[in-house]
Amino acid sequence: MSLPEENQTLMFREAAETADVVAAQFARNRGTVEALAASLRANPPPFVVTCARGSSDHAATYAKYLFETQLGIVTASASPSVGSVYEAPLALKGALYLVISQSGKSPDLLRNAEAAKAAGARVVALVNVEDSPLAQLAETVIPLGAGPERSVAATKSYLASLAAILQLGALWKQDPALLHALDALPSALRQAWAADWRPLTEGLVGARNLFVLGRGLGLAAAQEAALKFKETCGLHAEAYSSAEVKHGPMALVDAGFPVLAFAQPDETGAGTRAVAEEFRARGAQVWLAAPDGDLPLAEAPHPVCTPLLTIQSFYRAINALALRRGHNPDLPPHLNKVTETV
Template sequence: MNDPTRTLMYAEASQSSEVAALQYASNAVLIADLVHRLRALDPQIIFTCARGSSDHAATYAKYLIETRLRIPVVSQAPSISSIYGAPLLHMKDQPFILISQSGKSPDLLLSADAARKAGALVIAFVNDTSSPLADLAEIVVPLHAGPEKSVAATKSYINTLCAFAHLVSHWSGDNEVQEAVERLPETLRTAWAKDWSAGADLLDDAQSMFVLGRGLTLGVAQEAALKFKETSGIHAEAFSMAEVVHGPMALVKSGFPLLIFPPLDKAAVGLDAIVHQFLGRNAKIAVAGQQFDGAVMLGLPERLNSVTAPIAMVQSSYAMVNAISVKRGYDPDHPPMLQKVTETT
């Protein structure tokens, strides 16, 4: 295969804007009811549980909920239930949000069952609403992504972020964020049309690289790093821009590649200093949406809100990752040693 537009990964990622529009129209009443339920519950803490790309969506949800609603969010390790069999008594009367494309992973099912027995409000963000996870959950938030045959998840990940943005924008009552969320289908269409080929040219020979984000963009940095690993065999590691200076930056020498997803809120503090420090080491740097002398700027749509910007960034990144994978001779739809449903216990 030498045409990147002929992969399933490319085709499915291109559907994200239509899926977002369908999701928002289909879930409007459900989200309103869920917001009412959560406000009445008045949770003191929220738990998430997921693996892989879905766990990266949970990272986005954590920062979104903590910055907009000021409710602590904790990632619950699936193994606490599936391996150690510990009761989840600390979850009583608190929301437990599980995120899954397939809704079939055994460890998530065991976690959902344990949380229900502990008295948690079990909520599933899931693409397959006929799945065992949907049956276990008290509330199901469908992603409406439709069939996703490429092993490399794209539209289901994007539309998990869309669903969290939908929920939190209404829960918080922030009109500006609500308007940005309503524009997301068009924002995603515009993001998909952006040309990130300069980033592909910069990164296509990478063996190792860093992907940086912070706050709301950390989850999409994690997701992009995973996609580089699984589709192109690149040893890509995601770091917070605040954490990379605590040791990992010692690896950055001349020619070392970095991809940066800058946040559009207060978390951007220190970005300029970090970029210039890496440029001083002659690193190869691509930055989404911001121009620095000596770095490649990757275009983004205009009028981005800090909540929706990460979703636009990851949408554009999928086309770039897909192109790099094909150029390196990989099949992004069938990464080696991977399958669609991960049978982790």
């Protein structure tokens, strides 16, 4: 099987479009999101519920930490099976119910959105396919605007999901620093795409497994990276909070064990760095993604932007790693672009 050149994969070309996608999304959705944010300020929901699967569920992790740290609104992830398989009614009256989906057609997400709407929740859809069943069901639609994504592995649509969540959070809070971050984010994403993460690519060519660590807002990036290692490279990776990894999983980390750590430039950063150094002292093969780390990070206009910049740099590196390991990142075995679960 002949493999494409590194810059000729669909994954590379689609991920490279992210900065332009985000800039266009922010401009197009501004009015819709401002109206939604004003309504949420006038009638604050008692809590927020997210509903998603796959990469979109990692975006939901980002939403949890963003809304809880910036807005003080408890945000919980709904298990789609509770509504679609168990058909258990939930008390959701007045809640903001945020459904995140690229296709907007997975049956389990649709059933949960319908149940949430019937229970009195306010259903908001973040969706890439604007004429999808989910978009038609939702009270408010925030289009991701990523355009066609032909690579099975989601890239620009995932980052567009995080960007849409960030725009909602910033306009909801009306914090000047967050609003400035929206304006500066596309330029920062372009810088992140140019970051040199070749040490990671070269170091994992022969790896069989690894841990990916993050914490707080950075946990969503760790989850997404671990999925992409499995999906595009056939490499078993597990994501952990840099705090949670100490509760058992760290027993596996010894000499030569690969660890990729994402250090957030916020209150969680010191803890992640400390765990990374502890593992390095054991002889583990550690890469720390930080402005002063083994893997450079573009300067973030606000700490809440760092997970987006981290993953943008990671996508370029994982595309190259997949090819080095003999995999086509556009066509992972046994996977389809649209996954429909019940």
